[in-house]
Amino acid sequence: MWKPDRSSSVALFQQIADEIERRIACGEFPPGSALPSERKLAEQAGVNRSTVMQAYAELRSAGIIESATGSGTRVSNFRLGPRENAPNWRNYLESGTFMPNLPTMRRIRSELRKDAPLIDFASGELSPDLFPRQAVQQLLRDTPFTPELGYDDPQGYSPLRQALVGLLKDKLNVNVTESSILITSGSQQSLYLIAQCLLSPGDAIAVEDPSYCYSLPMFRSAGLRVFRLPVDPERGVDPDNIEALHREHRLRMIFVNPGFQNPTGTVLQAERQLRLLQVAAQWGIPIVEDDPFSLTAFDGTPPRPLKSLDTNGQVLYIGSLSKIAASGFRIGWLAAPGSVISRLADARQQMDFGLSVIPQWTAAEFVRSGYLHSHLERLQTALFHKMHRLASALREHLPGLVSFRLPDGGLNLWCKLDPGIDPDKLLEEAVKRGVIYVPGTVFGSERGWIRLSYARPAAEQIEPGVRLLAEAVRSL
């Protein structure tokens, strides 16, 4: 992000005016387009709002920008000739079948991008010290890079698929073949491809409630009708609910996250697993099993995936390195019947021509060498301690005001707030004090819940973060 140079002899307001003019000339702000508000620009540039006002006044007097009450500051059309028009970008931005992200999620992301660092219980990812960065550095330095640099196999780099066949078999008792695996850009792309290529607008699907899936505009963009399966905190979803939903709405697909479910941390009970497979088999409904967390199991014994029990190719199984190693790999995988994999691989070629072989090769080396194994042991222990640190801090600083169930793995603590606490106001007060989390409504859940991720903040930030949260609660 650009900042003015405070050691320069050029006045701050002039530097800002010059920078805006440069950006206009570069087409970042075309004629007629909106400029950032004075408040926002002041925040980005790290200056007082009055400095920005002075910069805008300068540009206004030069005829470069113009302000109108109610519509903010815009770039003038001064450079356009009498028969020239800028495209009506606002109109284009409102086109398209792809819906924008939820406002709450965009708000949280924009808060996290600001310069002032927040204690981050919101991002569902590992803290930088838990990424295997040293291992990756070492690997890149010491292992000669051997692959070709051309377009890759549409299903992904073959040695990576082989390494994953081994990983799934050894650690999760999931038996798949190399040719029934598609490498994707994290779990997210697997879900996107399924929604785009196997379902049609109007199709009914069932998802857990609460669920990460509700925060995904992709389901709304695909025009799906989404029905809810309440998650029992101890046992997960009730397969009988699926049967009832199917009789009424004719379900086309079931999306579940049975291992340390996001956000609840629940593991689907063994009996319910079997019954779920049975119900799905009875009606011939495919199950999408999203399984990003099972290898985080604190005791090193992951819950059994549905896929390990699947005898008729009914489960589309999704995994990824994002939550167990690093999201920056952007490596996920989908194991599914060969015909499904071919169809999705073909569509993906049209969207982005597949993943770079560089991270795929890195991931293959990481998985098949001992790196992943020793990394997982360290990760499981660290997450266990961070989870307990968060739980203790909540008990100490918010006694009786939040309740939760301790998970056996995953990255999140799902917390019920005392009914006296207004969750919307709480988020505002928390952000003001320097701490952030995701409100439960983002997961499609009833109000009064919040998700605190213990994975993302540094271990020593957890207690201070909860203190700030407690202050926010008291301020209400």
Place this chain on the structure above:
Amino acid sequence: MWKPDRSSSVALFQQIADEIERRIACGEFPPGSALPSERKLAEQAGVNRSTVMQAYAELRSAGIIESATGSGTRVSNFRLGPRENAPNWRNYLESGTFMPNLPTMRRIRSELRKDAPLIDFASGELSPDLFPRQAVQQLLRDTPFTPELGYDDPQGYSPLRQALVGLLKDKLNVNVTESSILITSGSQQSLYLIAQCLLSPGDAIAVEDPSYCYSLPMFRSAGLRVFRLPVDPERGVDPDNIEALHREHRLRMIFVNPGFQNPTGTVLQAERQLRLLQVAAQWGIPIVEDDPFSLTAFDGTPPRPLKSLDTNGQVLYIGSLSKIAASGFRIGWLAAPGSVISRLADARQQMDFGLSVIPQWTAAEFVRSGYLHSHLERLQTALFHKMHRLASALREHLPGLVSFRLPDGGLNLWCKLDPGIDPDKLLEEAVKRGVIYVPGTVFGSERGWIRLSYARPAAEQIEPGVRLLAEAVRSL
């Protein structure tokens, strides 16, 4: 790809039967699903068809698979209980709003995946010896990997965007800011995002004829109405045609590839460039400028991009490393107004959460160090020689039967066949003889043209490839 072990004491047919049984058990072929035809499986496994017939007979007698006249060989439903059903996968595969690739393109890809190597004039990419593989190996070994491994900035790795700002300015006189660049998975993803997020079903767009765009099911998937702008081989598209199309159909966007157009190799004439910008400005129509080839200019002087003349942020400019360095980077970029970039970056987060930082970091180091510069010099010379090698071979072996214009850059020679040659039959005969290319109809063009890429085959394969092509022509 799995192959039977010929040194084993287990009979070949038995090995194949065991492998198919394993794949069925792993869910690659769920109950009821189609197995590969005997011919295809024999080809894949490198055995006689009779061996596959014996393997299938074995599995049939065990009740594992069943064959019915007309519907091929399928996995039995034997493992399903009385109240169990496999999902009707065929029905799912026909759902989805995303259309499959053109049959001709799928055919070409499948021919290229076979074991028998073809001389490849079809793939529009560089040959492995032209990839900067050694530079990448050296870079990975010698440059310490410094980035975090978390989710990246939605617009892409900031040092890469900075490096690209410098590259575009120095080499192409294109002035953009870091915040108006989005890093994408090659050009392909930029095009996909534009089609998905800025256009709506029913919108009219204009594309060059012939054009790479016609081979993109993404435009059909997005429900766009596509209108043609004939490409004059010497001067490119005629801007007056755009005006006429706009008056009739109200164009929402114009897609062009003005620098060494794919497939024709044409450079849009300077006057037509200005007139194109003028027409687009008059009606406020955005232009998408796809510019993957300009830095391949044989004489080191790239044609001037439209974007370098764009004064009102009207041109959405797309570039990539795929054709000038290596497709395996999967690094492309879009330069556009800030508001457009934000919208597309937000949508992309929902689809795949962005690119891995590993290839982005590699690309940043590659561009900002001297690697790219010296690579480009080598590449331009090599392409120049390969192009002339192809042209000479065509003149020698097919005198009077193909005509073409020598391009000044790019990867392709666009060839008109003698009207006596049937292009569909020619492709069959060429493949039989071990050489492949892309028929012109894939580019939406009139029949009688073919695209020969001189970039992909090794230099010493070009002449033998043309010999085989000449044999195919003579066989007709």
